Amino acid sequence: MAAISNEEINSIMNAANILDVISSYGVNFEKKGNNYFAKCPFHEDNHPSFCVNLEKHIYTCFECHRTGNVFSFVQDYENVSFLEAVRIVADKSGIEVNLGETHVSRYESNYEAVDLASKYYANNLKASIGKKAREYLNKRGLNDDIINEFEIGFASNDSNTLTKLLLTKGFSENVLVDSGLSQRGNSLYDLFRNRVTFPIHDPSGKVVGFSARIYEDVDEAKYINTKETPIFKKGEILFNYHRAVNEARRLGYLILVEGQMDAIRVYASGVKNVVATMGTALTKDHVKLLSHLNVKCVLCFDNDDAGEKATIKNGDILDEAHVEMSVLRLSGAKDPDEYILKYGADKYVDAVKNAISYFDFKLGYLKKNKNFDKVDDVSLYINSVISELNKSKDQVLIDLTVNKLANEYGVDKNVLLNKIVKVEPVKVIKVEEKPKVKLSKYMKLCEVLLYYMINDVKYIKLYEQELAYIPNDKYAGVAEDILAFYLKYNYISIADFISYEALLDNYDLVTSIIDNNIDLELSDNEYVGIIQKIKVWINENKISELKEKVKTTSDINEKLKLMDEIAVLKRKGV
Numbered sequence: 001m002a003a004i005s006n007e008e009i010n011s012i013m014n015a016a017n018i019l020d021v022i023s024s025y026g027v028n029f030e031k032k033g034n035n036y037f038a039k040c041p042f043h044e045d046n047h048p049s050f051c052v053n054l055e056k057h058i059y060t061c062f063e064c065h066r067t068g069n070v071f072s073f074v075q076d077y078e079n080v081s082f083l084e085a086v087r088i089v090a091d092k093s094g095i096e097v098n099l100g101e102t103h104v105s106r107y108e109s110n111y112e113a114v115d116l117a118s119k120y121y122a123n124n125l126k127a128s129i130g131k132k133a134r135e136y137l138n139k140r141g142l143n144d145d146i147i148n149e150f151e152i153g154f155a156s157n158d159s160n161t162l163t164k165l166l167l168t169k170g171f172s173e174n175v176l177v178d179s180g181l182s183q184r185g186n187s188l189y190d191l192f193r194n195r196v197t198f199p200i201h202d203p204s205g206k207v208v209g210f211s212a213r214i215y216e217d218v219d220e221a222k223y224i225n226t227k228e229t230p231i232f233k234k235g236e237i238l239f240n241y242h243r244a245v246n247e248a249r250r251l252g253y254l255i256l257v258e259g260q261m262d263a264i265r266v267y268a269s270g271v272k273n274v275v276a277t278m279g280t281a282l283t284k285d286h287v288k289l290l291s292h293l294n295v296k297c298v299l300c301f302d303n304d305d306a307g308e309k310a311t312i313k314n315g316d317i318l319d320e321a322h323v324e325m326s327v328l329r330l331s332g333a334k335d336p337d338e339y340i341l342k343y344g345a346d347k348y349v350d351a352v353k354n355a356i357s358y359f360d361f362k363l364g365y366l367k368k369n370k371n372f373d374k375v376d377d378v379s380l381y382i383n384s385v386i387s388e389l390n391k392s393k394d395q396v397l398i399d400l401t402v403n404k405l406a407n408e409y410g411v412d413k414n415v416l417l418n419k420i421v422k423v424e425p426v427k428v429i430k431v432e433e434k435p436k437v438k439l440s441k442y443m444k445l446c447e448v449l450l451y452y453m454i455n456d457v458k459y460i461k462l463y464e465q466e467l468a469y470i471p472n473d474k475y476a477g478v479a480e481d482i483l484a485f486y487l488k489y490n491y492i493s494i495a496d497f498i499s500y501e502a503l504l505d506n507y508d509l510v511t512s513i514i515d516n517n518i519d520l521e522l523s524d525n526e527y528v529g530i531i532q533k534i535k536v537w538i539n540e541n542k543i544s545e546l547k548e549k550v551k552t553t554s555d556i557n558e559k560l561k562l563m564d565e566i567a568v569l570k571r572k573g574v
Contacts, residue, residue: 010496016093018070026294060518065526067494067515071493086141107230110179113171118207121197123154130154133196136215146268151199155192162190180226205242208232235283239276248273253296265337269345281313287321298355300328302335315358326355386419442537444474451517452527454497460486466531478506
């Protein structure tokens, strides 16, 4: 059980505005009636199916069937524990909260070891052993403020200093190896040695790994990075995302660069809405992060052939996910780091403002290495552009481009238009959808009964007076939890009860019950009718049990007694 009480959890939830918290993740709402609707952030949603009910402090998606309160949303969206979600909501709402020592995840030791390593490296950089590394960073234009903000550190040349330190702090050898801090050989030794270290954070801001760079002219790999670990998945992390996210939402765009030094340089220049892909192509998880952010992406990769190809590869991935993009190609420098050092931050900011659309960049890319005096090359280019247009649903873009091609290359416009395929709307593929389970008549009655109970105390009292029993273990368990909540707090609320269940065993069932009945209009007469139908069901079950006993007993008096009981139950049912 959490050190933080349910009363405190509910107080945080009531103080937090669920609409504001969810909106902070880039979800844009439109008010319809008493509710607010948006495209669901949990699946590819072409129509607003995600609904927030401010009165009940809950949300539900009518397509993927996710339902919950503000904590549930953060828990699912950021993939954190319930108690961590409570902390995040409190932070977003400016509420102080102490979770004590209860926020323990399966990999808590890994997080703690990596965090301590980050602090150790940072202290090394400030000490005398880090003097040359500091000089290297200063020569590269990184001042103390940036070094401190990015928690840049230094791994000494000693073979196992960090390993020894962490072992004395109580961490096991397995944790150190699994966290990517130490390696096994003849003995256990440090992975990073004689390198400048750059901590890598997950989207919530926890240190999960490192990128370590040489700072002297030695014959070694320029960078070595933390291997894949239980807490560090390169395909799920964008460098500097946790710092950039709020500024990106404020400005409406996010800059993507290739390496962390580029991101640090851009950030240090005052442009803080920047993240780095760390040299990898964007993954589905990266795209999900960017899609949820709901801002324009500016691709600013290295000014060479590899950077151009990376722009096309990543641009196509984002284009397929319908993320709005523009492209910034820097002339006179190989990358943003060099460009800013050479020309200054102001010129870089101006260049960002003049970034071209991804489609225009793609057209320029398709023109490369073609001789437009040759008919074959002209034909190849036009057909390539048509192929790109066939991916677009923007009719204005299609018409403008076709007109431009017809005018520039003297091709009949109708010939080009005949090559445009009318693309059928793409079927929505729901991700992590919770399918609706078909319920029997009596299972449906149980769910409706419980939905009434978590909406109003009067229905709890009527249940206690008239029924007090559900002949189904899983639904009976929820009823017991509702009664326990009411007896403890003397009230009931859907949103508060969801939080209560999050620390118990019936959370998924409770959210499913709410989702299945969210549109139900409550009626006292209807509720009484439900209780009566469940009573009939209980009687039918008892009659069936007694009939089985009649079949199995050989005592005539016992048979007569059982048959009398059956008759009484049948009259009662009528």
